[in-house]
Amino acid sequence: MKFYKLSPEKRRALLKQQGIDLSPISPAQLTAMDNLSENVVGSICLPLGIVEKLLVNGKEYMVPMATEEPSVIAAANHGSKIFARHGGVKVKNQRKGIYGQIVLQVNKTFKLKSIKDKIPNLIDVANHQFTSLINHGGGVKKITIRQEKQLVYLKVLVDPAQAMGANKTNAILEFLANLLVDFDGVEEKLFAILSNYPSQLATGRVSLPVNSLGGKEVAAKIALLSQIGIEDPYRGATNNKGIMNGVDAVLIATGNDFRAVEAAAAVLAGENGYHSLSSWKLEEDSLVGQLTLPMPIGVVGGSISARSDIQDAYQILGDVDSETLASIIVGIGLANNLAALLAISTAGIQAGHMRLQARNMVATLETTAENKELILKQMRKDKKYTLEYAKELLKKLQEKK
Numbered sequence: 247m248k249f250y251k252l253s254p255e256k257r258r259a260l261l262k263q264q265g266i267d268l269s270p271i272s273p274a275q276l277t278a279m280d281n282l283s284e285n286v287v288g289s290i291c292l293p294l295g296i297v298e299k300l301l302v303n304g305k306e307y308m309v310p311m312a313t314e315e316p317s318v319i320a321a322a323n324h325g326s327k328i329f330a331r332h333g334g335v336k337v338k339n340q341r342k343g344i345y346g347q348i349v350l351q352v353n354k355t356f357k358l359k360s361i362k363d364k365i366p367n368l369i370d371v372a373n374h375q376f377t378s379l380i381n382h383g384g385g386v387k388k389i390t391i392r393q394e395k396q397l398v399y400l401k402v403l404v405d406p407a408q409a410m411g412a413n414k415t416n417a418i419l420e421f422l423a424n425l426l427v428d429f430d431g432v433e434e435k436l437f438a439i440l441s442n443y444p445s446q447l448a449t450g451r452v453s454l455p456v457n458s459l460g461g462k463e464v465a466a467k468i469a470l471l472s473q474i475g476i477e478d479p480y481r482g483a484t485n486n487k488g489i490m491n492g493v494d495a496v497l498i499a500t501g502n503d504f505r506a507v508e509a510a511a512a513v514l515a516g517e518n519g520y521h522s523l524s525s526w527k528l529e530e531d532s533l534v535g536q537l538t539l540p541m542p543i544g545v546v547g548g549s550i551s552a553r554s555d556i557q558d559a560y561q562i563l564g565d566v567d568s569e570t571l572a573s574i575i576v577g578i579g580l581a582n583n584l585a586a587l588l589a590i591s592t593a594g595i596q597a598g599h600m601r602l603q604a605r606n607m608v609a610t611l612e613t614t615a616e617n618k619e620l621i622l623k624q625m626r627k628d629k630k631y632t633l634e635y636a637k638e639l640l641k642k643l644q645e646k647k
């Protein structure tokens with residue numbers, strides 16, 4: 247039997263015959279995973295942590311974050327605490343919908359006007375077909391069309407309501423494409439698929455008194471670092487990685503498609519030469535931070551309701567709609583960004599990072615939990631964060647006993 251047709255238990259057994267002995271997993275978890283994906287043989291687990299208090303548009307949220315990188319959740323908490331003391335993050339959303347593309351190959355008899363005139367009708371027909379989307383407050387909002395020689399491009403804007411909407415948008419595009427191929431002069435549909443071009447934009451803004459950051463000198467340094475990130479792609483890429491540390495962690499915890507956000511964010515960052523997605527500027531006695539991100543996300547649909555771990559994350563968040571979740575994610579992106587810039591402008595990033603990384607190193611040692619704590623404490627005291635030093639300390643402890 248083909249590998250993909252086997253049960254996950256049989257796939258694991260087959261791997262075992264090849265000497266690949268996977269770590270144990272409960273039958274229930276294995277079935278749950280198998281229902282989500284293909285060729286499943288196990289699951290990968292991430293730590294779920296929380297930001298205790300993020301103040302967004304006047305409301306406090308506890309934010310779930312799933313990440314294996316030490317210091318990301320600590321950084322988000324650090325930034326969020328500073329924000330909360332100074333009015334929080336103000337976020338404006340432009341949730342107009344996500345884009346889909348239909349590209350048709352046409353011949354010389356094709357008249358662009360023939361489709362252009364029918365656009366209102368096409369929108370009506372599609373919305374009539376996908377009534378459940380209309381009932382949830384969404385639907386096809388706009389179609390624009392242009393022709394480049396033998397190719398006709400249709401850009402379709404779909405409001406996916408509370409879902410991310412990728413599957414629904416693709417279904418709508420296929421449906422429209424099937425109607426379009428019957429127009430005079432249309433040879434064939436080349437493709438009909440959603441576009442990951444930036445949409446559903448969310449812009450977060452914070453204004454922090456320079457004293458909250460350790461004074462004007464530090465704030466000025468952050469503003470300078472930010473300017474460098476806007477002008478120099480080497481720093482810009484790292485600045486954006488720090489933002490995505492937080493953004494992806496919330497996207498993963500809430501069952502959202504982080505690849506879609508990453509792809510769209512990369513387009514925004516690449517506009518007019520690659521640059522930082524955020525900006526931090528000194529305005530009199532305040533440091534003003536701003537970040538715009540595409541947020542093609544949802545709070546329903548996809549695997550969200552099928553996964554109990556994701557439902558845990560929504561319990562932590564409370565009752566949020568997709569616009570609120572988009573605002574929270576942008577707020578976390580800004581918080582991670584500020585914490586990184588603050589650390590770089592002051593003690594340097596490595597000190598804090600290595601302190602947290604030490605726990606991972608110590609976890610790899612084969613010894614008791616008590617010994618691990620003692621070793622960690624000593625490493626932090628001595629500010630020596632290497633595996634060799636951890637092993638040296640373990641040896642000393644063992645010799646003592």
Ligand code: MEV
Nearest residue numbers: 484485487488586587595
């Ligand atoms: C590390 O994962 C992310 C940072 O490098 C981001 C930054 O430098 O802004 C700390």
